[in-house]
Amino acid sequence: MAEAAAASSWTEFHELLSIPNDAHYPDHVERNVAWMKQAFEARDFKTSILETGGPPLLLAERGSPRPEDPTVLIYLQIDGQPVDTTAWFQPSPYDPVLKELDGQDWRTIPWSSLNGPVDPDWRIFARSASDAKGPVGMFLAALDAAGREGLRQSHHIKVVMDFEEELGSPHPGAVEKHSEALSADFLIIYDGPRHVSNVPSLTFGARGIATVTLTVFGPRVAQHSGHWGNYVPNPAMRLAQLVGSMKDAEGRVTLPGFYDGVNLDRDTREILAQVPDDEPAIRRDIGIAEADAVAPTYQESIQYPSLNVRGMASGWVGDRVRTIIPPEATAEIDIRIVPESDPERLVGLVRQHIEDQGFYLIPDREPTEAERQAYPRLASFDYSVSYQAYRTPYDSRVGIWLTSAMRRAFGVDPVRKRMSGGSIPISPFITTLGVPAVTVPTVNADNNQHSPNENLRVGNYIDGIRTFLAILTEPIE
Numbered sequence: 001m002a003e004a005a006a007a008s009s010w011t012e013f014h015e016l017l018s019i020p021n022d023a024h025y026p027d028h029v030e031r032n033v034a035w036m037k038q039a040f041e042a043r044d045f046k047t048s049i050l051e052t053g054g055p056p057l058l059l060a061e062r063g064s065p066r067p068e069d070p071t072v073l074i075y076l077q078i079d080g081q082p083v084d085t086t087a088w089f090q091p092s093p094y095d096p097v098l099k100e101l102d103g104q105d106w107r108t109i110p111w112s113s114l115n116g117p118v119d120p121d122w123r124i125f126a127r128s129a130s131d132a133k134g135p136v137g138m139f140l141a142a143l144d145a146a147g148r149e150g151l152r153q154s155h156h157i158k159v160v161m162d163f164e165e166e167l168g169s170p171h172p173g174a175v176e177k178h179s180e181a182l183s184a185d186f187l188i189i190y191d192g193p194r195h196v197s198n199v200p201s202l203t204f205g206a207r208g209i210a211t212v213t214l215t216v217f218g219p220r221v222a223q224h225s226g227h228w229g230n231y232v233p234n235p236a237m238r239l240a241q242l243v244g245s246m247k248d249a250e251g252r253v254t255l256p257g258f259y260d261g262v263n264l265d266r267d268t269r270e271i272l273a274q275v276p277d278d279e280p281a282i283r284r285d286i287g288i289a290e291a292d293a294v295a296p297t298y299q300e301s302i303q304y305p306s307l308n309v310r311g312m313a314s315g316w317v318g319d320r321v322r323t324i325i326p327p328e329a330t331a332e333i334d335i336r337i338v339p340e341s342d343p344e345r346l347v348g349l350v351r352q353h354i355e356d357q358g359f360y361l362i363p364d365r366e367p368t369e370a371e372r373q374a375y376p377r378l379a380s381f382d383y384s385v386s387y388q389a390y391r392t393p394y395d396s397r398v399g400i401w402l403t404s405a406m407r408r409a410f411g412v413d414p415v416r417k418r419m420s421g422g423s424i425p426i427s428p429f430i431t432t433l434g435v436p437a438v439t440v441p442t443v444n445a446d447n448n449q450h451s452p453n454e455n456l457r458v459g460n461y462i463d464g465i466r467t468f469l470a471i472l473t474e475p476i477e
Contacts, residue, residue: 001064001467002297003118005145005243006458007062009465010114010326012039012135017096017126021133023079023164027072030056032078036060036136041157043143045159050181052174055079058161059181064153070476071156073435075426076136077165077191080128087452089125099455120459129445129456132165135190138464139441142472145465151473158184162426168386169425184435186398188471189426192441193449195415197276198460200406200467203439204399205391206421207302208337210347210425212383214354215330216242217367222324232325236314238377239329241307242357251292253307255349261340262304268418271394272299289409302421305346336423343385351381355441387427391419392436397476402438405474409466442467 019035020028033056037047040060050057083093090097090108098113099106100122109122128134139159146153160182162169175182194201219228248254261416266271277298283291295301314329316322333350337343355361360375364382371378393399394416406414420439430437442464444457 001145001149001311002462002469005141005469006118007467008144009137009141010111012140013113013133013461014096014125016133016137017129018094019309021078021080021128021163022082023055024082026055029163032163033058033161036078040139040159043140043147045157048181050160050174050178052177055167056440057174057178058163059178060157060159060161062153062157064156067274068249070185071157071158071183073158073160073182073187073433074139074190075191075429076134076139076161077132077186078128078158078161078163079166080131080133081166081450083127084452088412089453093127093452093454096124096129099125111248114458118458118462120457120462122458123455124458124461125453125455127454129226130193130443131189131449131454134443134456134461135464136259138461139190141465142187142468145469146472150290151469153472154475158182160429165425168260169373172432175428175449179433182429182433184433186401187430187433187435187437188398188402189437189439190442190468191424192420192439193443193445193447194441194460195275195417196278196445197415198444199276200410200412200414200463201417201441202399202402202406202414203417203420203441204394205339206389206424206427206439207305207419207421208343208385208387208389209423210335210337210343210383210385212333212335212350212381213330213364214239214243214333215328215380216359217328217372217380219325219327219380220372222322225323225325228325233376234325236326236329239312239314239331242354242359243331243333244314244354245357246307252294253305255307255353258307258346258349259294261302262338264300264303268303269300271416272297272418275299275417299418300433302336303338304420305341307337307350308334308336310334327440333459336421337385337389338419339389339391341389343388347383347385348477351383354379354381365386386424386430387423389419390427390430390437392438394418396436398436398438400473401476402440402471403471404469408474409470410463440467440471 006132045060045062049062097108116271216239218233311332315326359379361381444460
């Protein structure tokens with residue numbers, strides 16, 4: 001059934017991918033809102049626009065024949081990353097092309113090839129082919145297939161479509177404003193890549209994120225390193241010493257209490273061990289000889305909060321290098337949050353550690369002359385908490401339901417990830433609505449997400465339809 005559903009959907013999917021969807025451009029948003037509104041209304045959904053103060057949300061609703069059935073809110077992302085057309089190996093990222101692998105290169109073949117027998121390893125190249133119009137096309141095709149076959153949906157459906165996910169999605173205030181319209185028993189997120197093994201997967205949580213900008217100040221302006229070396233303190237050296245003191249040689253955060261609250265018992269470790277990670281291959285692909293020693297495995301490591309320097313800047317390098325003592329040095333830090341950790345507490349630990357090293361901290365501004373003269377170690381500190389962490393238990397009602405649906409669709413249990421290491425802009429939906437949430441990823445992991453030549457494997461598109469059909473019709477106990 002999934003193969004036939006895919007065959008009937010290629011024209012519409014091509015049309016969807018052909019609509020530019022950079023949320024920086026209001027006309028892109030308007031065109032995608034109009035297209036999605038028409039697509040769902042044609043499938044007997046009632047639609048409504050939810051204003052957010054920016055790009056709107058689109059809500060589509062279709063009831064189940066049985067009033068007592070639960071309500072499932074499905075999240076779909078419609079927008080995509082900006083494009084650099086010069087880096088794509090095709091005329092336009094918004095002109096989808098079908099390609100097959102020819103040796104080491106991808107060769108374009110006619111789109112009409114999809115009308116006959118398909119090779120599951122063919123790829124569709126276009127912006128948002130995988131992130132995340134691919135799941136949209138899969139879901140629409142699944143709805144059509146269920147309608148043609150007369151299959152009953154097992155739940156009331158609400159679909160919320162996000163047209164600014166790549167810009168950060170609506171803030172919690174916008175979600176709270178429309179919380180009644182968005183209310184549901186479960187939230188399913190149709191987004192993201194499967195496990196790298198490309199087997200059916202479910203993800204039950206995601207870490208949150210907070211960010212810190214730390215600037216250490218030195219001389220008012222850059223000073224000659226010959227005239228003033230050994231006399232004027234170097235802020236780059238001080239910053240390097242400061243951030244280096246936040247971790248030990250094995251990569252563990254040294255701030256007392258940073259990992260408090262995270263206790264992985266034997267049952268949890270056994271669940272994490274079921275994820276089929278090939279860690280030697282992971283390290284080989286990334287290009288590292290060994291991993292940090294926070295935990296013995298990759299899956300265990302992302303159950304803990306992390307502290308990361310994501311960028312540092314001071315002075316000049318390369319062709320612009322100069323023999324100077326720089327006036328300041330900046331580190332951009334991110335803190336990944338888990339449900340057991342309070343982001344404000346973790347940020348507070350970082351701040352306290354900096355102050356314990358003798359630094360006087362000011363807000364995000366230049367120091368005054370009085371501050372420069374009064375404090376030998378002077379720095380500015382600014383932070384924000386972007387997204388909270390969330391995690392839904394495997395044995396929750398929604399977890400059992402989705403696992404059963406995917407077992408029926410594929411004959412095997414899905415890979416179940418307790419939590420992903422990254423943070424997702426949809427977290428305000430989850431934390432504000434207070435609804436159990438699970439991500440159902442369907443696209444291939446090697447999809448060049450956010451990059452030029454983004455692609456979707458045809459076999460994953462078909463499997464995605466099979467997945468969504470099973471979920472659409474699986475009884476909820």
